[in-house]
Amino acid sequence: xxxxxxxxxxxxxxxxxxxxxxxxxxxxxxxxxxxxxxxxxxxxxxxxxxxxxxxxxxxxxxxxxxxxxxxxxxxxxxxxxxxxxxxxxxxxxxxxxxxxxxxxxxxxxxxxxxxxxxxxxxxxxxxxxxxxxxxxxxxxxxxxxxxxxxxxxxxxxxxxxxxxxxxxxxxxxxxxxxxxxxxxxxxxxxxxxxxxxxxxxxxxxxxxxxxxxxxxxxxxxxxxxxxxxxxxxxxxxxxxxxxxxxxxxxxxxxxxxxxxxxxxxxxxxxxxxxxxxxxxxxxxxxxxxxxxxxxxxxxxxxxxxxxxxxxxxxxxxxxxxxxxxxxxxxxxxxxxxxxxxxxxxxxxxxxxxxxxxxxxxxxxxxxxxxxxxxxxxxxx
Amino acid sequence: xxxxxxxxxxxxxxxxxxxxxxxxxxxxxxxxxxxxxxxxxxxxxxxxxxxxxxxxxxxxxxxxxxxxxxxxxxxxxxxxxxxxxxxxxxxxxxxxxxxxxxxxxxxxxxxxxxxxxxxxxxxxxxxxxxxxxxxxxxxxxxxxxxxxxxxxxxxxxxxxxxxxxxxxxxxxxxxxxxxxxxxxxxxxxxxxxxxxxxxxxxxxxxxxxxxxxxxxxxxxxxxxxxxxxxxxxxxxxxxxxxxxxxx
Amino acid sequence: xxxxxxxxxxxxxxxxxxxxxxxxxxxxxxxxxxxxxxxxxxxxxxxxxxxxxxxxxxxxxxxxxxxxxxxxxxxxxxxxxxxxxxxxxxxxxxxxxxxxxxxxxxxxxxxxxxxxxxxxxxxxxxxxxxxxxxxxxxxxxxxxxxxxxxxxxxxxxxxxxxxxxxxxxxxxxxxxxxxxxxxxxxxxxxxxxxxxxxxxxxxxxxxxxxxxxxxxxxxx
Numbered sequence: 001x002x003x004x005x006x007x008x009x010x011x012x013x014x015x016x017x018x019x020x021x022x023x024x025x026x027x028x029x030x031x032x033x034x035x036x037x038x039x040x041x042x043x044x045x046x047x048x049x050x051x052x053x054x055x056x057x058x059x060x061x062x063x064x065x066x067x068x069x070x071x072x073x074x075x076x077x078x079x080x081x082x083x084x085x086x087x088x089x090x091x092x093x094x095x096x097x098x099x100x101x102x103x104x105x106x107x108x109x110x111x112x113x114x115x116x117x118x119x120x121x122x123x124x125x126x127x128x129x130x131x132x133x134x135x136x137x138x139x140x141x142x143x144x145x146x147x148x149x150x151x152x153x154x155x156x157x158x159x160x161x162x163x164x165x166x167x168x169x170x171x172x173x174x175x176x177x178x179x180x181x182x183x184x185x186x187x188x189x190x191x192x193x194x195x196x197x198x199x200x201x202x203x204x205x206x207x208x209x210x211x212x213x214x215x216x217x218x219x220x221x222x223x224x225x226x227x228x229x230x231x232x233x234x235x236x237x238x239x240x241x242x243x244x245x246x247x248x249x250x251x252x253x254x255x256x257x258x259x260x261x262x263x264x265x266x267x268x269x270x271x272x273x274x275x276x277x278x279x280x281x282x283x284x285x286x287x288x289x290x291x292x293x294x295x296x297x298x299x300x301x302x303x304x305x306x307x308x309x310x311x312x313x314x315x316x317x318x319x320x321x322x323x324x325x326x327x328x329x330x331x332x333x334x335x336x337x338x339x340x341x342x343x344x345x346x347x348x349x350x351x352x353x354x355x356x357x358x359x360x361x362x363x364x365x366x367x368x369x370x371x372x373x374x375x376x377x378x379x380x
Numbered sequence: 381x382x383x384x385x386x387x388x389x390x391x392x393x394x395x396x397x398x399x400x401x402x403x404x405x406x407x408x409x410x411x412x413x414x415x416x417x418x419x420x421x422x423x424x425x426x427x428x429x430x431x432x433x434x435x436x437x438x439x440x441x442x443x444x445x446x447x448x449x450x451x452x453x454x455x456x457x458x459x460x461x462x463x464x465x466x467x468x469x470x471x472x473x474x475x476x477x478x479x480x481x482x483x484x485x486x487x488x489x490x491x492x493x494x495x496x497x498x499x500x501x502x503x504x505x506x507x508x509x510x511x512x513x514x515x516x517x518x519x520x521x522x523x524x525x526x527x528x529x530x531x532x533x534x535x536x537x538x539x540x541x542x543x544x545x546x547x548x549x550x551x552x553x554x555x556x557x558x559x560x561x562x563x564x565x566x567x568x569x570x571x572x573x574x575x576x577x578x579x580x581x582x583x584x585x586x587x588x589x590x591x592x593x594x595x596x597x598x599x600x601x602x603x604x605x606x607x608x609x610x611x612x613x614x615x616x617x618x619x620x621x622x623x624x625x626x627x
Numbered sequence: 628x629x630x631x632x633x634x635x636x637x638x639x640x641x642x643x644x645x646x647x648x649x650x651x652x653x654x655x656x657x658x659x660x661x662x663x664x665x666x667x668x669x670x671x672x673x674x675x676x677x678x679x680x681x682x683x684x685x686x687x688x689x690x691x692x693x694x695x696x697x698x699x700x701x702x703x704x705x706x707x708x709x710x711x712x713x714x715x716x717x718x719x720x721x722x723x724x725x726x727x728x729x730x731x732x733x734x735x736x737x738x739x740x741x742x743x744x745x746x747x748x749x750x751x752x753x754x755x756x757x758x759x760x761x762x763x764x765x766x767x768x769x770x771x772x773x774x775x776x777x778x779x780x781x782x783x784x785x786x787x788x789x790x791x792x793x794x795x796x797x798x799x800x801x802x803x804x805x806x807x808x809x810x811x812x813x814x815x816x817x818x819x820x821x822x823x824x825x826x827x828x829x830x831x832x833x834x835x836x837x838x839x840x841x842x843x844x845x846x847x
Contacts, residue, residue, distance in 0.1 A: 060749060085751030095746030099764040099841045109750055142841040158750075168749075383707035451776075452824040454783030457817040460800045464810035468634070547697035551787070554805050564699055568790060573706075580703035584696040591695040 006037040006198030007071040007165035009057065014066035016052055016223070026052045027223035030066070034215070036165075037196040041213035043203055045246070049223030050202045054168050057200060058087045070166055085112055088159030088167035088197070092174045094151050096143040102128075102154050103139040109162040127157040130191060132356065149180045156188065160195065167199045173208070185212060186333035190356065206247055210235070210257040211335050218243055232258050256337035256373065261330055261353055264372055266362025269295040269352070272307065274320040282312045295352065296323040301359040303327040303352045327352045330364065340369050387577030396575075404560075404582070411559035411586065415549045418481050419542050422488030426541075427534075430493040434500025434530070435522055443497045450490025455548040458483035463555045480549070480557035487548055488541040495537020499530030532602050539594035546590045550583055560586070636811045647799065651819055654795035657785045658827070661717055662778050665724030672725070673732035683733065690726035698723070698787045706791070716788040723784060724777045731773030735766035768842050771835040775828050782824040786816070796820050 016027040027049040034040040042050040055061040057068055059080045068075045075083055096105050103124045110120045128135045131153040143151055152172065159167055173181045173188075185208065192199065203209055209216050210231040218226040218234070220242050227239040235251050235258065238244040248254060272281045272294045285294050286309075293306040296318070305323025312318070328346040330339045330353055343351050343366055351364045390396055397404040433439045453461075462483040466474030503526045511525040527534070550561035563579030566572075640647070676683040693701070701719045709715040739762045747761045789797030799816030803809060836843070 058749060060745075081751050081753045083751075084749060089746065089749035091742060091746060091749070093740075093742035095740070095742035095744075097743060097747070097761055097765070098740075099761075099767075099839065101841075112751055112756075144841065451779050452821045452828075453817065454786040454820045454824075456786050456797065456800060457783070457820055460805060460813040460817050463805060464634070464808075464813060467808070543695055547695075550697045550699050554801060561699065564703055565790065576703055577707065580700040583700040584704065587695045587697055587700070588692060591691075 005165070005196050008036050008069075009034040009040075009166055009198055009200065010069045010072075011053075012067050012069070014053070014056060014063050014068060016049070016056065016061065017064045024222040025049075025064070027056070027063070030223070030225055032217060032225060032228045034198055034200060036198055038214040039192060039199040039201055039212055041201045041203060041209040041216050042219060043206060043209040043216055044219035044226075045221060046204070047221045048219035050204075050219050051170055052223070053219070054170060054200050054202050057166070057168055058084045058089060060084075085109055085162060086164050086166075088162075088164045090155050090159045090167065090169040090172045092171040094155040094172075094175075096151055096154060096158070098143050101140050101142055102133075102146070105143070105154060106158045106161050108158065113162055115162075123161060123163075127160060130160075130194070131157045132187070148176050149184060152176065152184055153187070156191070160197075165198060167197045169199060169201045171203055172201075174203070174205075181208075182334060182338055183331070186331045187356070188212075189333050207254065207257050207335075207337065210254060218246060220246075253337065256340060256369075257335040259336045259372060260332060261334045261336065261339050261351075261364055262332035263336075264364055264368050266353055266364060267368070269293075269350075269360070269363050271295050271297055271360065272318055273297055273299070274318055274322075276318050278312050278314060278316055278318055281307075281318060282309065285309060285312065293325075293350070295327065295360065296320075297360060300357070303329060303354065303358075303360055306350075329354045329358070331355070332361070336369050336372065339364055340366065343369075383573055383577050386574035387581055390574040390578035391581065396578075402562075404563075404579075407558055407560050407562055407579075408582070408586075410557070411546070411549050411561075411583075414477065414480055414484065414552060414557060414559060415542070415546045415590075418484030418488055418545050418549070419538075421481070421485040422492055422541055422545070423538060425485070426489040426492035427496055430496025430534075430537075431500055431522065431527070433493075434497040435518075435526060437501070440497070443494055446490050447494045450487075450494070455487055455544065456551055458487045458548075459551060459555055462486070475556040477557060479555050480552035480559075483555075484545050484548060484552070488545045491537045491540040491544065493537075495540070496530070496534050499533030499537075500526055502533065503529045532598065535594070535598040535601060539591065539598060542594050543587060543591050546587050634810055635814060639811050640815060647815060647819070650794055650796050650798050650816075651823070653793070654782070654785050654797075654819075654823065657713075657716065657720065657788065657793070657795055658778065658781050658823075661720035661781050661785070662724060662774070664717065665721040665777065665781075666728055666774065668721065669725055669728035669732055672729045673736065676729065676733055677736060686729060687726075690722075690729060693722050694726040698784050699790055702788065702791050711791055713793060715791060716785075716793045720781055720784055720788075724781060727777045727780065728773055731776075732766075732770055735769035735773070736762055738769060739765045764839075768835055768839050771831055771838065775831045775835075778827045778831060779824045782820060782827060786820055796823070 010033040011030045014027060014030045015025055017025045030053060042053055044050050052061055056063050057070075057075065059075060070087075097108070100108070106124050106127055107120045110123060115123075124139065125135045128138060133150065133153065138146075138150075143154070146154065152175075155172070159169075173184045176184065189212065201212060203212075213231055215228060215230055216234055217228045220226045226246075227234055227243050229239075232255075234243065234247065235255055238247060238251075244251075270281075270284055270288050270293075272284075273296070281294060285292070293308050294312070296304045296307050298304055298320075304320070305327050306325040307318070307323050308325075311322060311324060325347050328342050328351050330342060330351045332353060332355075334342075339351055343349055343364070349366050353361045353364060355361055391404075400406070430443070433443055459479065463474075463479040466479040466482065468474070470478065507525055507529065508521055511521040516524065549557075549559050550564065552559050553562035553565045560579050560583045563575045564583070567574075567576035567579065672686055676686055696704075698719065701722070702715055705715045705719055709718055743761060743765060744757070747757045752761065785795050786797035786800060788795055789801050796816045796819050799812045799819070804811075804813035804816055
């Protein structure tokens with residue numbers, strides 16, 4: 001079944017006030033449009049109304065004035081409950097229903113929409129495959145049996161289940177550690193490539209915004225829109241002092257987030273496996289481009305660690321635990337900024353680029369990153 | 381409804397209070413002294429056990445066993461169990477006060493033990509370590525660190541125990557222990573419903589006063605710096621958190 | 628009880644099995660009726676307390692006070708209102724379950740993680756559906772645990788109804804036991820009370836496990 005493409009979400013003079021008059025509104029006269037299939041990231045300091053804005057789309061919060069439309073239809077024209085069944089909703093703590101299995105969790109909204117059983121079953125299997133969880137072993141597990149990252153992914157699958165044209169995500173990757181967050185972000189970007197939903201994504205992390213967004217809406221305290229533009233444009237030309245200050249003084253470094261590892265030309269490592277002959281491996285290393293290290297991989301092609309010339313000394317075959325230095329891995333979607341950060345933290349200044357099944361694709365180095373930066377030095 | 385009136389009338393007659401052989405004052409005194417004795421004994425036995433097992437953390441199974449027995453045996457059951465034994469052992473002396481106080485003490489021990497245990501276990505291990513690190517001896521740690529922090533839960537256990545004892549003392553009449561329950565039980569027997577209702581009113585008031593008095597004591601005795609932690613397990617009335625039966 | 632007679636007379640037990648069975652039956656009936664009615668009322672009160680928070684305090688205060696009153700006294704005080712009948716006993720027993728269960732159900736429902744409730748609302752559950760399909764199932768383990776406590780407590784209280792002539796195992800303990808200085812009857816009565824309490828507890832525990840297969844995954 002082909003996923004529906006995204007819908008256009010338009011905000012027209014949307015305002016939200018709490019309590020009686022006096023004091024700034026939570027959201028102030030917001031007007032902007034999110035194009036179909038785009039990821040719009042709402043970002044701003046606390047009190048800027050970003051979550052409030054997002055929650056007005058599915059009417060968890062009702063606007064005081066103004067209107068929000070999805071593909072031209074006012075969100076107020078449907079009963080709230082029905083509206084929400086057509087919008088995907090992902091929150092930071094996920095909120096998987098503990099009393100339902102993974103499959104049952106994903107099947108909730110299709111069930112509410114009265115899909116027939118076979119259709120729901122197919123859809124659940126489709127989605128589990130999409131998020132990389134094997135249906136056979138995961139479908140009947142309970143949330144308590146899943147790791148944090150697995151729960152996040154099921155949460156996203158659950159939101160996609162009824163194939164909604166719009167997705168709302170409130171700091172969905174906020175509750176995990178930075179490494180896993182990077183993975184989850186990359187995974188979501190790959191997913192979005194396939195499904196093309198319109199996504200409204202809230203975060204307080206500017207770097208996440210730059211990485212994920214097609215367009216960023218920067219909100220300031222009092223709920224006013226400070227700038228709405230593509231990440232590169234915001235970095236190149238901040239619209240106000242607030243935006244400049246919010247994005248941070250290290251705008252140059254932030255530009256590193258605009259480019260991904262996939263933008264680089266990758267070099268290729270010398271790969272060895274357990275059981276390979278040591279002498280032969282030494283020879284290959286010497287004939288190579290002087291990197292000085294060989295990459296030890298497992299049977300599936302996943303990196304284990306680096307081996308240098310000394311460790312390859314002697315006869316016999318390479319053992320599985322021969323590598324002394326661990327390998328730092330990044331993915332094609334990883335931003336150059338995160339890649340650089342990961343490399344600087346390792347003893348070997350090389351990063352191994354892996355695909356979604358963690359198999360080796362190529363190498364990045366600090367040099368290749370700085371070369372790319374020099375090319376991108378002049379603003380486009 | 382007029383039965384209430386009869387009960388009040390019975391209470392209002394001063395002769396009923398001062399009757400030397402069957403007066404309200406007499407029975408009231410029996411009730412209070414029996415309860416007090418049992419409570420004192422239950423505290424003397426149960427508190428050290430609960431505190432010690434809670435402090436060392438060993439012997440938790442004993443606490444669970446005590447809690448389960450305490451919950452499964454009906455309050456009246458203790459009187460029933462003890463009474464024949466004291467009768468056999470002491471003959472006529474095995475009536476009245478002796479079986480009553482033994483049974484009530486047994487009844488009163490579980491809440492005190494389980495709460496003292498629970499309270500001590502909940503004390504932050506960091507606090508205990510800090511105390512030891514400052515050079516306190518074990519007994520000092522117990523006295524100056526653990527008990528003050530565990531005090532709310534410990535006192536709650538004593539309160540629950542007190543209320544249970546006062547309530548069950550009413551039934552001691554059945555083994556000759558007198559107390560206000562005597563009016564009720566004998567009264568039902570001889571169909572003198574005025575004293576049945578009157579005594580019931582008095583017993584209810586006594587029990588409520590006991591609950592209030594101990595609640596007040598709890599509040600006064602707890603340092604303002606200590607707040608009661610949240611409880612997530614199902615709560616027994618009065619705020620006792622008990623270990624569960626069989627998982 | 629006479630000198631020279633064995634302490635426990637097993638022959639009496641065998642001769643009176645039908646009477647013992649009858650008392651046990653009466654006891655079980657009273658426990659089941661009281662707990663079921665008490666649960667139904669407590670559920671309603673709990674829902675009320677959650678939708679109108681200000682009622683929670685007063686409800687707890689009233690039920691706490693009632694709980695402090697010794698059961699015999701409460702039975703007696705109800706006689707003017709409901710007469711000397713089964714109703715009196717059941718009403719009092721129900722009142723005692725209220726304190727345990729109302730607070731327990733409220734705590735159980737409050738204990739549903741807020742993100743689960745938020746996810747349910749955001750996904751498009753209406754309030755009623757959300758309650759039945761999400762909040763209640765998640766709250767079930769705590770609710771059943773409270774039911775266990777209420778049931779075991781009620782088993783003990785039913786024994787006291789013998790004083791107002793309602794039979795049950797209390798009859799064996801008091802009427803044919805203590806009043807007649809007959810230990811066999813006493814101990815049979817007490818033993819059956821304990822057994823009944825334990826069996827009821829284990830049965831409800833089994834029920835809890837059946838209703839919540841997902842709790843096993845959490846290691847509860």
